[in-house]
Amino acid sequence: MGTNLVAALDVGGTSIKAAMLDERLRVVTALRAPTARAEPGAAARTVADQIAGLVRELEAGAGAPARATGVAVPGIVDDDAGIARFSANLGWWDAPMRDMLAERLGTPVAFAHDVRAGGLAEARLGAARGFDDVAFIAVGTGIACGLLIGGRSHHGGGYAGEIGHMDIGHGLPCTCGGTGCLEAIASAGAVARRYAERTGAKADGALGVVTAAQAGDADAVAVLTEATDGIGRAVLALGRIVAPQVVVLGGGLFAAGEFVLDPVRRWLSAHLVFQPAPELRIAELGDEAGCLGAGLLAIDAAASGSPASPGATSTETVDSTASTNAVAPQDVTS
Amino acid sequence: MGTNLVAALDVGGTSIKAAMLDERLRVVTALRAPTARAEPGAAARTVADQIAGLVRELEAGAGAPARATGVAVPGIVDDDAGIARFSANLGWWDAPMRDMLAERLGTPVAFAHDVRAGGLAEARLGAARGFDDVAFIAVGTGIACGLLIGGRSHHGGGYAGEIGHMDIGHGLPCTCGGTGCLEAIASAGAVARRYAERTGAKADGALGVVTAAQAGDADAVAVLTEATDGIGRAVLALGRIVAPQVVVLGGGLFAAGEFVLDPVRRWLSAHLVFQPAPELRIAELGDEAGCLGAGLLAIDAAASGSPASPGATSTETVDSTASTNAVAPQDVTS
Missing domain, CATH: 3.30.420.40 (ATPase, nucleotide binding domain)
Incomplete structure (x- = not known):
């Protein structure tokens, strides 16, 4: 029954x-x-x-x-x-x-x-099916990372995967009280806010900035490049420490797909030096x-x-x- | 038999x-x-x-x-x-x-x-007995990190734990071809070399620099502080990504014990913001x-x-x- x-x-x-x-x-x-x-x-x-x-x-x-x-x-x-x-x-x-x-x-x-x-869902059913060492980075209002290591979800007592608050060296303050946090320049919220600060024009969220960049808006390109370079830096650090086989990028910003993923991939290839590049994929499950x-x-x-x-x-x-x-x-x- | x-x-x-x-x-x-x-x-x-x-x-x-x-x-x-x-x-x-x-x-x-x-030995028999999420950082000629996650050694196809080549932002070149690598300022070799470059005097290895710092040599203190701050930065990144319960520090530099560990602990406490500090311990098995x-x-x-x-x-x-x-x-x- x-x-x-x-x-x-x-x-x-x-x-x-x-x-x-x-x-x-x-x-x-x-x-x-x-x-x-x-x-x-x-x-x-x-x-x-x-x-x-x-x-x-x-x-x-x-x-x-x-x-x-x-x-x-x-x-x-x-x-x-x-x-x-x-x-x-x-x-x-x-x-x-x-x-x-x-x-x-x-x-x-x-x-x-x-x-x-x-x-876990992306690793079992989505973009990282068949892999045991997986990082899923969700770039939305904030930025967080779910880690699967050896096929198991790793949480570190609740504090693992706080990649949004990793210091990537830009020196700007973050709402968490730290400085240089990835989230402060690369979250979907930060991308929209920084574009507005830079231009005085309000974008329709991070995807509005993407649309502007696709139309050749230099300010939009600059803001997005800082975001994707920052994500590249964070993925590089993740590679040095955990070396996941696949990194799945999702959340609001990566709804823009390859247009946003490709610059991350290029930044990473230029900076890995001796390490093979992890496979970068767009999330499938939205x-x-x-x-x-x-x-x-x-x-x-x-x-x-x-x-x-x-x-x-x-x-x-x-x-x-x-x-x-x-x-x-x-x-x-x- | x-x-x-x-x-x-x-x-x-x-x-x-x-x-x-x-x-x-x-x-x-x-x-x-x-x-x-x-x-x-x-x-x-x-x-x-x-x-x-x-x-x-x-x-x-x-x-x-x-x-x-x-x-x-x-x-x-x-x-x-x-x-x-x-x-x-x-x-x-x-x-x-x-x-x-x-x-x-x-x-x-x-x-x-x-x-x-x-x-693995430090986690089973040494400084991190009884813990499942452990990082062992060996600071010798180079710097590498052994990770135990959920009680298992994690190797990431051979590339996990390459913390010595994490970019911590100092901008100096590393022998690996990258820049900003932890190893370039914080390995035992780098500490001795940088002291010699700075003073023109040859130190008796990293422990010679420690002895000089203990005697009040300002150059030795400066070189060691850059090393321990750098290690603090790397441990912070490790905390954000993996959040180990215990971080064990060993290798040549940490033969100096608490004199070198304490500045790492203080740098870390000042920068963790929202995360609890991992337990920092000196390796026991040498x-x-x-x-x-x-x-x-x-x-x-x-x-x-x-x-x-x-x-x-x-x-x-x-x-x-x-x-x-x-x-x-x-x-x-x-």
Whole structure:
């Protein structure tokens, strides 16, 4: 008996994407809701209540219960412990979200950082299928990196992959309090802001700057070149330390595809010196990556059967789902 | 019946350290020999012959055969494939050393990068006992880093841990052809050289510069500060990407202990901003780390029983030796 469905939620600062997925990660039913706001101190509890409500709505929509739930969130997340350490956007500190959700739902819950969940999905189902050492860099409002090492998601207690706050030497201040951070010149937000500062003209986001650069706007080219050179520098450092086989670039900025990826590739080729270049690829799963990664983790949590602790072994056992849940990308994003 | 001994060799550019170790990694007998030199093209074969000869000598000395042999070498090493990709000092390119040795010895052989082997030893037996996410940075003639992630040695096809060639922004040229490399200002060799260039006086190696700094020599202090700040920068980047729990610092420069470690710790505390500081520790195993790491890998190769392929599963199964081979540090270094 029993259902083969899992609930997968990607919680953002402004909205939550929620989907009921089958065992091949096909969408059975999906929802979207604005992220609930609450007083400081009540944020985690409020969002946990909201997530539980959304899972019940998904179950009603699908006409069947979810065997398990996977939740991906931004910020500093200790995936193994199931704790949301910090999120400026969501306003929570050290929230034991996995346990809070397992208590509300009564079924197994997996909890992960959104970019790590996205990276897992890209490595299992997307642009880096078949590789064990993978970096997924999401360049959106901020910049973060999900690392798969030896086929396992690596989180470093929540602090791994903070590539957006790596000092790449430009010397400008960052909102984090540091200087020289990649994010300060290369995030989609920074690209749009820096173009506006430079020209006095407002661009339609980072992709507006890309469009202007494609039309030959020298200011747009300059701003984008600083961003792609900076990303090249960060990928080079990642290469020196981790040497991933494949680096997948996604998020808002890389929706522009090869026009933005190619300069990164060229900067990198010119600076690697003795190291072979990693394969650079554009993400395939787009906005769905976080939700699909949460779904992969939920399938694992269902298999491990423990309501509140996919815990330390989760990434290991997720490996075994790769074969049974491998789907063609078109199945996934439909 | 049967021996419980393994042979462990740490091959350097100038000399080879070789030891017969028992199952608790205690030294039964040890040898040291200058590394054999050969014509270009014959270097790998010549060293393989020499290693096989040394193993036979160890066996004669111990009065018993080695069940397996572990060999650690410098350069670019693909540990899983057992291939020495490149070593400037040893003069070899793409040498299938593990197979060459297994053919000569007829018993299982493990083959690894020397700093990764040292890092494995520090994580199992030395300064980072009990931790799963560990970086071991060896600051000697060059600078390299052995990474243990989730309890497994990570090599990235031979290119992981090349922290000595990370661009930390000082803009000076490096022997590798790049600029800004950590190694160019912070290796033990660079510290001695830069002090000599600055003062016209010859220091007695990096430790001579440390002694001068301790006596208040402002030039020595300046050169060392550039080195320790640089190492701080590299550890910060490592923290942003991998977030190791413990960073172990070893090699010639860190023989000076806390006098050199403390400035790294202070630089790091001042620049981490939002990330907790990793635990910084001085290596405990000194010169023995590479040989002990080779011994750990040999024990694993013996357990897996395959003459030429500890292969992809080696670091995994090494985990299981941690309990049976855990030794107190005094047993190991005696």
